[in-house]
Amino acid sequence: MTRSVPFSLALTASIFSSTVPASATPYADRVISYSQGSTAASAYNNPNAALGEPSRVTPAGPTDAPVTPFNPPWPTSQLVSIGAGGSLTLELGVSAQDVAWNPYGIDLILFGNNGFKVNDYSVSESEWTTDGTLFTFDLAGASKVWVSDNNQDYYELVVPSDLTAQVDSLFPTDASGDFLKPVNPSLTSADFAGKNLAGIQELYAGSAGGTGFDLAWARKADGSQAGIGSARFVRIEVSQGKIELDGIAAVPEPATWALFGLALMGAAKLRSTAKRHHQPFGSTGTKPL
Ligand SMILES: [Ca+2]
Numbered sequence: 001m002t003r004s005v006p007f008s009l010a011l012t013a014s015i016f017s018s019t020v021p022a023s024a025t026p027y028a029d030r031v032i033s034y035s036q037g038s039t040a041a042s043a044y045n046n047p048n049a050a051l052g053e054p055s056r057v058t059p060a061g062p063t064d065a066p067v068t069p070f071n072p073p074w075p076t077s078q079l080v081s082i083g084a085g086g087s088l089t090l091e092l093g094v095s096a097q098d099v100a101w102n103p104y105g106i107d108l109i110l111f112g113n114n115g116f117k118v119n120d121y122s123v124s125e126s127e128w129t130t131d132g133t134l135f136t137f138d139l140a141g142a143s144k145v146w147v148s149d150n151n152q153d154y155y156e157l158v159v160p161s162d163l164t165a166q167v168d169s170l171f172p173t174d175a176s177g178d179f180l181k182p183v184n185p186s187l188t189s190a191d192f193a194g195k196n197l198a199g200i201q202e203l204y205a206g207s208a209g210g211t212g213f214d215l216a217w218a219r220k221a222d223g224s225q226a227g228i229g230s231a232r233f234v235r236i237e238v239s240q241g242k243i244e245l246d247g248i249a250a251v252p253e254p255a256t257w258a259l260f261g262l263a264l265m266g267a268a269k270l271r272s273t274a275k276r277h278h279q280p281f282g283s284t285g286t287k288p289l
């Protein structure tokens with residue numbers, strides 16, 4: 001074994017760890033407060049179910065099945081319910097950032113347990129299609145999302161009139177996708193009409209779904225723009241009906257990944273340089289980066 005590979009890996013690890021603390025998670029890692037509200041699904045009363053990564057699998061008979069837009073998570077261990085007059089306030093492991101290069105401007109993604117209606121359950125699961133509407137037995141209640149950077153000053157995220165971003169509605173979770181990548185928020189139910197799972201995944205374009213929010217939507221009480229650049233705290237308030245929440249995610253800060261990419265490129269360059277010289281970096285290896 002040459003020294004070049006361990007050195008490269010150590011370099012990569014040191015740059016990566018200096019920007020991403022080992023404990024940092026892009027998901028919620030603390031419950032600040034929870035009040036279930038009057039019309040919640042009462043058994044779903046554990047707010048810790050909204051911490052961490054959203055569900056990848058959910059119980060199906062004696063085993064687990066992957067979470068798909070046709071097969072949402074359902075047990076009390078995976079979801080918390082919020083009803084009228086209730087609220088849930090969570091702290092993210094890392095702040096969501098309102099940066100221009102986030103896809104579609106989406107900085108924060110909330111995952112519920114809604115699913116696309118299956119047109120015909122009598123055909124085999126691989127042939128299931130949807131008309132694009134959501135489950136009618138579990139309609140998403142009316143909710144508002146608030147964000148804060150200090151857990152004191154909270155600003156409502158007011159969804160622009162040309163978009164519909166409703167918690168526990170579009171877009172049902174597809175755990176084969178990336179929980180940190182938003183779906184194009186301009187897609188509507190009609191875009192999913194007639195789609196099977198592969199068709200839905202094509203529209204998700206690598207995303208795991210969820211409802212995306214832009215911190216630029218934050219408004220002060222007088223309706224003016226809050227101009228909040230980052231948010232560590234997220235509050236969901238329900239005024240009517242109920243919603244279930246599986247988890248929330250901050251779209252990752254690209255600078256972190258750019259640095260990580262640079263570190264990888266540096267490591268690759270070291271390796272290729274070593275290869276070109278037909279020798280590994282030995283104990284006298286002094287190649288500077
Ligand atoms: Ca944004």
Ligand SMILES: [Ca+2]
Binds near residue numbers: 055077078
């Ligand atoms: Ca969960």
